[in-house]
Structure formats: C-alpha cells, structure tokens
Amino acid sequence: MDDYISIATLNDYIFCPYSIYLHNVYMETDESLYKATPQVKGSIAHEGIDKKTGSTRKSDLYSMPVYSDQLGIRGKIDIYKSDKKQLIERKNNIKKIFRGQIYQLWAQYFCMTEMGYQVELLNFYEISTNKMIPIKIPSEENKKELEIFIQQFKNYNPSEDVITVNTNKCLHCIYCNLCDKTTYDNVYT
Ligand code: SF4
Numbered sequence: 059m060d061d062y063i064s065i066a067t068l069n070d071y072i073f074c075p076y077s078i079y080l081h082n083v084y085m086e087t088d089e090s091l092y093k094a095t096p097q098v099k100g101s102i103a104h105e106g107i108d109k110k111t112g113s114t115r116k117s118d119l120y121s122m123p124v125y126s127d128q129l130g131i132r133g134k135i136d137i138y139k140s141d142k143k144q145l146i147e148r149k150n151n152i153k154k155i156f157r158g159q160i161y162q163l164w165a166q167y168f169c170m171t172e173m174g175y176q177v178e179l180l181n182f183y184e185i186s187t188n189k190m191i192p193i194k195i196p197s198e199e200n201k202k203e204l205e206i207f208i209q210q211f212k213n214y215n216p217s218e219d220v221i222t223v224n225t226n227k228c229l230h231c232i233y234c235n236l237c238d239k240t241t242y243d244n245v246y247t
Pocket of ligand 1: 076080223227228231232233234237239
C-alpha cells in the first residue's frame, strides 16, 4: 500500500504539483521549517480528532484509517457518525471550498463505501462559525473525474513536467522559502 496516494495531498496537488515533490523531500524534517500559521491552526483543529476528543458518542468514529484498492488511495477520515451515516471533514475557516477539498471528501467517501460502510451524508464543518456545509454524494461521473485526477497525480514527474509558477500561489505556499522555483518568501514569514 506504500504506493497508494495519500488523500491529504490531493488538494495540494491541485494547488501546485511541485509542492507534492517538496513535501516528500522535507517530510522527515522539522515541521516548523515550513509550516505556516494557517497550517499549524489546521493541525491543531485536527488534533482533537486524532486524540479522539470532542465527543463521547459510541456511534462516532474518529480519525479512522481508510483505503481504496480500486482508486489506489489511502488516508484518514475526520468523523463518521454511524447513526446518521454521515461523513464530516472539519476545517478551521472555509472562505471557499476548492475542488481539491471536494476530491478529498469524495476520496474518503469511496474508501468508506468500498470498506463496507454506509455513507448517506457528506459535510464540511467550519469550526470558526460552527457551520455544517452539505456536499452532494458523488455520482459515477464524479468517480470517473476523481479517477482521471488520481491518474494525473500518479503520472506526475517533477523533473520532466513543466511547472507553471504562479507568484500569487507561491506567496501563500508553505514551501515557498524552501522552493527552488521562486525567490520569494511567503506571506507567513
Ligand atoms: S513555492 Fe510556488 S512553485 Fe514552489 S511549490 Fe509552492 S506554489 Fe509551487
């Protein structure tokens, strides 16, 4: 399962494929070298999940590892409420929902259903506003879209594929200070 793609990286790949390469290069290093404030807050938001705090309901599953052999992906869900058949992904702030974030939730959904869990509701939950945001259950067409995207991800080659450097993205990229494609510093330093 080592070559399975991590669900957590799907959104990063859309943001900039090269960031996946940098993530793999620097993953063994001290996170403080590159993690910026929004990412630190995100990690803290997920800490409650990983430590399984926040609810004592027996019907709630937290931070459960999931995988899909069909899609070649693996990762963790945030919360699954088995009594409501509801899958929830928590975020600190949601100004806009990006396609990559939808792909992450779809990916979790397909893993869960392949593993035999019933999922009838998909939600993002915005912690700062205590708001639930419903997302449609993915269709077969959506699954094909996700499969094509995952294949692109698997085929990506940082030494051969052309990288389009978008300064605006670089300024908000946590790897900016370590990236050889730009001389900028990100806005978090
Ligand atoms: S700094 Fe720019 S080019 Fe480098 S990984 Fe980040 S977004 Fe991509």
